[in-house]
Amino acid sequence: MSIDDTRIEGIGITSRKVREKLIAELQRQGITDQQVLNALLTVPRHLFVSDALAHRAYENTSLPISYNQTISQPYIVALMTSSVLLDAGTLKKTLEIGTGSGYQTAILAQFSNRVYTLERIKGLQDSARQLLEQLHLKNIVYSHRDGVDGWAEEAPFDAILVTAAAWSNVMVETLKTQLKTGGRLVIPFGPPNNQQLHLITRKQQDAWEDRVIARVRFVPVLSGISMS
Numbered sequence: 001m002s003i004d005d006t007r008i009e010g011i012g013i014t015s016r017k018v019r020e021k022l023i024a025e026l027q028r029q030g031i032t033d034q035q036v037l038n039a040l041l042t043v044p045r046h047l048f049v050s051d052a053l054a055h056r057a058y059e060n061t062s063l064p065i066s067y068n069q070t071i072s073q074p075y076i077v078a079l080m081t082s083s084v085l086l087d088a089g090t091l092k093k094t095l096e097i098g099t100g101s102g103y104q105t106a107i108l109a110q111f112s113n114r115v116y117t118l119e120r121i122k123g124l125q126d127s128a129r130q131l132l133e134q135l136h137l138k139n140i141v142y143s144h145r146d147g148v149d150g151w152a153e154e155a156p157f158d159a160i161l162v163t164a165a166a167w168s169n170v171m172v173e174t175l176k177t178q179l180k181t182g183g184r185l186v187i188p189f190g191p192p193n194n195q196q197l198h199l200i201t202r203k204q205q206d207a208w209e210d211r212v213i214a215r216v217r218f219v220p221v222l223s224g225i226s227m228s
């Protein structure tokens with residue numbers, strides 16, 4: 001599923017030039033996967049933030065969205081996506097925990113046959129879903145639930161991305177078992193001022209490799225669901 005880049009308007013804050021500047025910055029920061037760079041060029045990030053912040057949508061920074069959450073920084077979205085993709089090119093089943101604005105979901109939808117996305121705040125997931133449907137992204141399955149337990153009924157996954165910081169080893173252990181052999185989990189872990197992004201690969205049925213790939217700052221994983 002890809003977004004037609006004729007949608008990119010020629011002028012103003014959403015112009016190709018502004019987006020290309022962001023892509024050049026991501027390349028300078030070490031993102032080399034052309035497919036991922038192209039996805040960040042074509043997915044209209046300004047639609048995933050409020051009108052008041054749209055002029056900052058192509059800055060390489062996280063921005064506030066509603067319900068005290070944040071849309072992740074483009075560099076982190078690119079890093080997480082290229083880490084789970086590696087040379088695979090396409091993923092069959094991808095799980096995202098923390099739909100939020102839906103931006104990372106839209107990026108993942110470019111590389112996955114199907115993206116399963118979980119969110120604990122109903123209002124956030126409803127608006128993300130509405131926007132992703134408007135963008136004609138049809139290969140996404142939504143669930144309003146607590147992502148601490150992953151999505152056992154749909155496991156195993158080729159890739160799992162967690163877009164809020166985990167604090168519990170139990171959550172990490174649960175998600176590890178929901179990976180296919182060869183599958184990858186990318187998850188921020190740790191307290192607010194000391195989080196690290198882990199890339200965990202399931203090497204064999206009972207063997208995982210765990211590497212720290214960046215220091216990061218994410219909103220925390222919260223348990224339970226919110227109906228509003």
Ligand code: SAH
Nearest residue numbers: 071072098100101119120147163164221222
């Ligand atoms: N990928 C999103 C990031 C949003 S911030 C984006 O780019 O916009 C992280 C999101 O994780 C928030 O929306 C938050 O509500 C959600 N979250 C936190 N804990 C969760 C949990 N236990 N289950 C599901 N979603 C959770």
